[in-house]
Amino acid sequence: MMSNPSRATEFCLSGFPGSQGLHHVLFAVFFLFYSVTIMGNTVIIVIICVDKHLHSPMYFFLGHLSAVEMLTTSIIPMMLRRLLIHEMQTISLTACVAQLFLYLALGTTEFALVGAMAVDRYMAVCNPLRYNTMMNSHTCLSVVTGSWVFGFPSEIWPVYTTFQFTFCKSNVLDHFYCDRGQLLKLSCDDTLFIEFVLFFMAVFIILGSLAPTIVSYTYIISTILKIPTASGRRKAFSSCASHFTFVIIGYGSCLFLYVKPKQTQAVEYNKTVSLLISMLTPLLNPFIFTLRNDEGKQAPRDGVKSCCQLLKD
Template identity: 50%
Template sequence: MGNDTQLAEFILTGFSMTRKLQKVLFAPCLTLYLLMIAGNALVVALISFDSRLHTPMYFFLCNFCVAEMLVTSTVVPRMLVGLMAERDTIPFGECLAQFYFYFSLGTTAFLLIAVMSIDRYVAICHPLRYSTILTNHVCIQLAFGAWATSFFSMIPPSALRARLSFCRSNQIDHFFCDNAPLLKLSCSDTHLIELWDFLLAVFFVLSSFTVTVASYVAIIVTIMRIPSATGRQKAFSTCASHFTVVIIGYGTTIFVYVRPNKNYSTDLNKMVALLTSIVTPFLNPFIFTLRNEKVKEVFRDWLGHLRSL
């Protein structure tokens, strides 16, 4: 290839195993994906149609579930097609679109996690002012800000990638158009793009992580001052599910993306990406519902209505 080659398509190599073994992954991945969609959609339906869940906490949770479904759907259906195909190709434009939506929606999810931690901070540390601080207008602004900021911030990096030339190969060593494997194929100078990517990751992931940790430090301090053991347990239970999602989500993302040095194991990153793309979104509805008494109460009532019908 010449130095100014603009590729029409890429080949996604998928996982480092034989095509026969890749096909074995199809059934479990498809099952987890469908269960993930069903679980998150059920949470969204419960929150949307039951007035008992029309509070800021569940409004943000609804947005988070929608973001999880969308970010997973940008990668997994395409990956499932590739597992069954003999040669998994993706057009250049579709590759850029996948990159844009995957990272935009992923950033939205992290910003929503930070917003959810602020919601818990206000509810536990300032309970008497909760309804006056987190009004409907403020909640809509916070949610809209998380979505809009993410999508606008990913426009410049995506535009820069559209101008890259590729001269090394057209094979992306991944099951989707991830950042580092795509840049490795370019013969253009990518130092500015890599710096921009790192700064964006630091700004969005680490800043939202800092807000989340600061909120939970204040929450824990406040909870420890509650004289009643029952009151402390109840307060902790409302935050346990959210904190579990924080640990899993931030831990895996910081491991993969918030590092200036990109010379690390691609196979390991594929496994982590698979975990965050399917397994974690699949578990999140169970984490939130199994630890939340109000959601379980609404779900039981819905099941009761279905039985009566």
């Protein structure tokens, strides 16, 4: 722990409190979740690539969303190591910068993709005759490329500014990754202004991508309610239900974590919501988009049948 006002060159991640036995239990649970997350999202990407029935804009966006979800979980292996060896994890300043930047940049990319998927569902339900023309391969590729390009540059300044402060109070981060709020908490400088700037940036990024989602689903719900038959309404809703469920979980947790004026608030609060974002949301992604979607459920079955047929031959 640092006691002099020098610039930190490394940080110690305290992780989770509790006994070694509790840490081993948490390791088993989190390792299971992490394994299922990686396997589930990998299966989604592979199925989308090989199944011609899933070569549509919706699944094109979903494939990239699954890739982002897997990359977002890159903070989990270090957390698992900390639980297994039951000692404070040390991370260099450079690694801390890279970890925070990747985590925030991928999160921003994810928001952009989720907004794009909402607009895609709006076109599919509200403008079905123009859907194939408007959502062609060129448009989809441009939207996905724009989402990735927007996600990374937009987080350069916030991360750069965060690490311009002098962290002299301590070098112990009471978290399982390089959380920005905990970093600002260790600074001896006045961080109030930059916290408000970061707050407004979070509002712009999160609510900026949430706005087209809200508008799209307002029109979608209005259109679905006008469908005369119950089977027609059910079919239209089923094509949007998985995405809508993901929006509620993903945006809900991020709004609680980032859209607040005070970035340095309650540690346990931040840990819980961060765990929800980095582990639970990516874990639920494969189940939400396959179990709530007829095409998603049928594709794995077709894949298994094809593999069995190849083995027989």
